[in-house]
Amino acid sequence: MWKRLLKLRPAALVFLRANLGKGSRIKFWYDIWTPLGQLILHIGASGPRNTRIPINATVNRAANATGWCLGGSRSQQELDLHIHLTTLPLPASSVNEDAYVWEANGAVPKHAFNMWVANADRLPTRSRLASWGINIQTCCPLCSFHNETRDHLLLTCDFSKEIWRLLFERLDCSRHSLLSWAELLSLIRGPQAFPTVTLHRISVQTIIFHLWKQRNNVIHNQISLSTAEIFRLVDRDIRTTITAKRKRKNFASLMSFWLR
Structure with a gap:
């Protein structure tokens, strides 16, 4: 034994x-x-x-x-x-x-880690690097108009706002955008037993991950994808996550919520 x-x-x-x-x-x-x-x-x-x-x-x-x-x-x-x-x-x-x-939950480890760092406002954005004394331009690499802070890059940049709009359109949500980090946190709060809360958490973590990945691709690899292409990657990851965990009680109905 x-x-x-x-x-x-x-x-x-x-x-x-x-x-x-x-x-x-x-x-x-x-x-x-x-x-x-x-x-x-x-x-x-x-x-x-x-x-x-x-x-x-x-x-x-x-x-x-x-x-x-x-x-x-x-x-x-x-x-x-x-x-x-x-x-x-x-x-x-x-x-x-x-x-x-x-502990057993539905988080994708790399998405959860990226969300953890973002929530603590410890992502090495250009504004944060500049505050450390590093000589670097601070404009957002996705829009080139505003300083790259966490909230701008992930929430209020025109590029990011379009990704969130596509998400809320898919979720049939009354929201159209997010204006602050507090608003984002309010979106994912609630009992995990509720399917919509679980779906919101998966979606938010996936979008935060892909926005940060796109930011790094623009800076380091000179690879720029459209908002539609980014959202297709988000959609693929969410479907994969739901499918992999479909036998769990709070995941059983998520695909129908996501595809409606």
């Missing part, structure tokens, strides 16, 4: 989450304590060497009273981790013990 239980460990790991407290119990590389999943898989075998965090270190060994003690980022995966860590309180300042919880 115990051998059979051991074989289930990889399946169970998907649902086991570590809530960070003092960080003395949570394994930095192997426990799932960030939206990025197991960091050893997210960053790769070179992670411990690049970040100077030993393979068996606990999370509290990666920080001190003044900040996180990681080496400079050498890849997008390591940069993702650095950005996420700026949203967390330091283990040394916590009075709570680490805790492990069983």
Whole structure:
């Protein structure tokens, strides 16, 4: 029996989450304590060497009273981790013990992570980079008219507003646009048991992810897609998410809501 239980460990790991407290119990590389999943898989075998965090270190060994003690980022995966860590309180300042919880939800990990960082207003937008003293132009890469802040880029830019309009048209919603981050949060609040709330959460996370991806493609790869093309990618991801989780109770009717 115990051998059979051991074989289930990889399946169970998907649902086991570590809530960070003092960080003395949570394994930095192997426990799932960030939206990025197991960091050893997210960053790769070179992670411990690049970040100077030993393979068996606990999370509290990666920080001190003044900040996180990681080496400079050498890849997008390591940069993702650095950005996420700026949203967390330091283990040394916590009075709570680490805790492990069983969690099953419908979020796509990369979408949930991107939403986490955006909600904390820690996305490295041009305005934010300029505030750090970096000599960089601050105009929005999607419209070229306004400074690139989180709220402008993801909500009020003409490019983004068209994506949201297409979403609200699909959801048969009374809204036509979003004017503030508080409005966006109000859209996704509510009991997860309600199908429409679940669909709103999936849709919002997917759009935020693709808008940020499009922004990076314009800046780094000189690839510019139309709003219609972006929304087709959003539509594909939402359908894939619903289909993959269709056997869950709060996902069973979502496809009919999305396609109506």
